[in-house]
Amino acid sequence: MTLNKALTLAGSDTSGGAGIQADLKTFQEHGVYGMNALTSIVTMEPNGWNHNVTTIDVDVVEKQLETVLSVGIDAMKSGMLGTVDIIELGAKKITEHQIDKYVLDPVMVCKGEDELLLPENTDAMREVLLPVSLVTTPNLFEAWQLAQTSGPIKTIDDMKEAATKIYELGAKNVVIKGGRAIQHENAVDLFFDGKDFTLLESEKIDTTYNHGAGCTFAAAITANLANGQSVKDAVTNAKKIVSAAIKHGWRLNEYVGPVMHGAYHKFEANN
C-alpha cells in the first residue's frame, strides 16, 4: 500500500494546536503521509503565555525542503514563514519543482493578537507566493492586508471585492475565511475561482477554543488535494472538518484552547 504525500512549510507551535502540529495531525486524519520543513519555533512564556518566535536559518529550511522534495509530494501547504528569505525560497522551490497543488495560508498574526508580525512578509507573500498558489486561505485581516482594500473587511460584499483583488494578484482560487467576525448569522467563507463566488456556510460556534482552526482548515484542503479531489470539493470538505474541530475545541490550560483536529472522523463522519 502507498499513501499520498503532503508537505507543510510552517512553524512549530510548541503547544500543539496550530502550526506543523495541526498540519501533520490533519494530514494523518485524511490518510495522507505528512512531511515538513520547519521555518520557526513558537514558544510561550508560562506566565501569561506571551509568544516568542525563533526563526530557523534559511539554509536549514532549504535542506529540509530538498529532503522532502527529493521524496516527492502530491500537495504542499505553507503557514508561518518567518522571513522574506524563507518566503522567497519557498516560491523558488515551488517553481523549480513545478508544484501545482500549493495552498498558501498567509499566516500574519497569532489568534488574539492584532499586530502584524512583519509587514515586509506580507509584501513578499503578495508578490511571490500568491502567483504560485493554487489556493490561498486568508482570514479577514489577512485578506485586507493582501488585497490592500481601503479598510477592514466586514461584509460579504467586502469579501467579494478582496477576493477579486487577490485573484488578480495571481492566486488561482481564493477562500476568505469570515469565521465568527463576518457580519452574518453564520460562519461564512467566500470561495472564488475567478468565475463564480460560492458561500460556504456553517453554524457560528460560540467558543474561544479555536486555536489552530486556520491551520487545520488549510491542511485539510491540502490533504484533500493530495488525495485527488477537485479544488472546490477539497475546500467544501475541509469546511466540515474545521467546523467539527472547532465544535469540539477544548481547554488545554487557562490561556489556550486548541481545536480537536480529529473531531470530524471521531464524532461526526457517520452521522
Ligand SMILES: Nc1ncnc2c1ncn2[C@@H]1O[C@H](COP(=O)(O)OP(=O)(O)O)[C@@H](O)[C@H]1O
Ligand atoms: N466561531 C466559529 N464558528 C464556526 N466556524 C468558525 C468559527 N471561527 C472560525 N471558523 C471557521 O474556521 C475556519 C478557520 O477560520 P479562522 O479561525 O478565522 O482562521 P484563522 O485561524 O486563520 O484566523 C474557517 O472556515 C472559519 O469560517
Ligand SMILES: Cc1ncc(COP(=O)(O)O)c(C=O)c1O
Ligand atoms: C506556528 C504557528 N503557525 C500558525 C499559527 C496560526 O494559528 P491559527 O490556525 O490559530 O490561525 C500559530 C498561532 O499560534 C502558530 O504558532
